[in-house]
Amino acid sequence: MIDIHTHILPGIDDGARNENISIKMLHAELKAGVQQIFLTPHFNCETTSIDAFIENRQSAFERLSDAVGSEPMPELRLGAEVRYSPALLNLPLEEIVLNNNYLLLELPFHHYPAHIKQVIMDLDASGITPILAHVERYRFFRDDPELLYSLIQSGAMGQVNVSSLEDKKDKGFAKACLNNSLAHFVASDTHNMTDRAPCMDMVPHILSESMIELLEKYSDALWEDETPYYFDAHEIKKTIFGYK
Ligand SMILES: [Fe+2]
Numbered sequence: 001m002i003d004i005h006t007h008i009l010p011g012i013d014d015g016a017r018n019e020n021i022s023i024k025m026l027h028a029e030l031k032a033g034v035q036q037i038f039l040t041p042h043f044n045c046e047t048t049s050i051d052a053f054i055e056n057r058q059s060a061f062e063r064l065s066d067a068v069g070s071e072p073m074p075e076l077r078l079g080a081e082v083r084y085s086p087a088l089l090n091l092p093l094e095e096i097v098l099n100n101n102y103l104l105l106e107l108p109f110h111h112y113p114a115h116i117k118q119v120i121m122d123l124d125a126s127g128i129t130p131i132l133a134h135v136e137r138y139r140f141f142r143d144d145p146e147l148l149y150s151l152i153q154s155g156a157m158g159q160v161n162v163s164s165l166e167d168k169k170d171k172g173f174a175k176a177c178l179n180n181s182l183a184h185f186v187a188s189d190t191h192n193m194t195d196r197a198p199c200m201d202m203v204p205h206i207l208s209e210s211m212i213e214l215l216e217k218y219s220d221a222l223w224e225d226e227t228p229y230y231f232d233a234h235e236i237k238k239t240i241f242g243y244k
Pocket residue numbers: 005006007081133189
């Protein structure tokens with residue numbers, strides 16, 4: 001398994017506070033069968049310069065690598081969870097993408113950003129596939145799933161958090177996103193070893209074998225930095241009984 005969304009790097013954001021916690025998180029990932037991990041600390045270009053972010057990320061990675069030493073660990077690659085901003089398109093995105101072709105994008109939680117569709121289309125045209133982080137957590141998508149469908153049709157992919165697949169409030173929409181190819185990755189979005197611990201071990205208990213096989217095709221293409229595995233998205237229907 002590959003975990004594409006984690007806050008394991010020590011002392012850089014609201015994730016692992018220090019190297020000891022990072023190492024415990026890595027052990028938990030390994031135990032869950034995760035062999036490859038993207039380290040994706042938060043990056044917001046409206047509050048931090050990209051140069052400062054890259055410098056902090058590199059120094060956190062060096063501290064972690066020193067602490068790991070020669071212990072067997074999952075393969076680690078640097079990335080970022082990038083806060084949406086219309087200014088994104090002016091940034092040297094090659095510094096913050098996952099490999100060369102994918103960008104993990106976090107949207108504002110309280111409002112649907114006005115120009116997001118155009119930004120997604122511009123990223124897609126420049127060869128970068130935006131992956132919308134934890135699509136199930138945005139109220140505007142749950143209230144109006146057509147908004148999500150429209151962004152996926154414009155070139156985005158979607159990710160859901162594993163914990164949401166067991167959460168009473170979020171699981172209906174999260175599963176509908178996976179079943180309709182509006183989400184293509186499940187990830188831990190782990191922040192610590194307490195309330196947001198690594199939880200990829202839950203995946204085989206929650207999802208069917210055929211769904212896991214499909215998700216592996218998307219994540220293998222990402223890890224190998226290939227063009228996204230083909231998918232045909234469908235609109236989610238919202239009914240009084242939930243989503244389908
Ligand atoms: Fe995150």
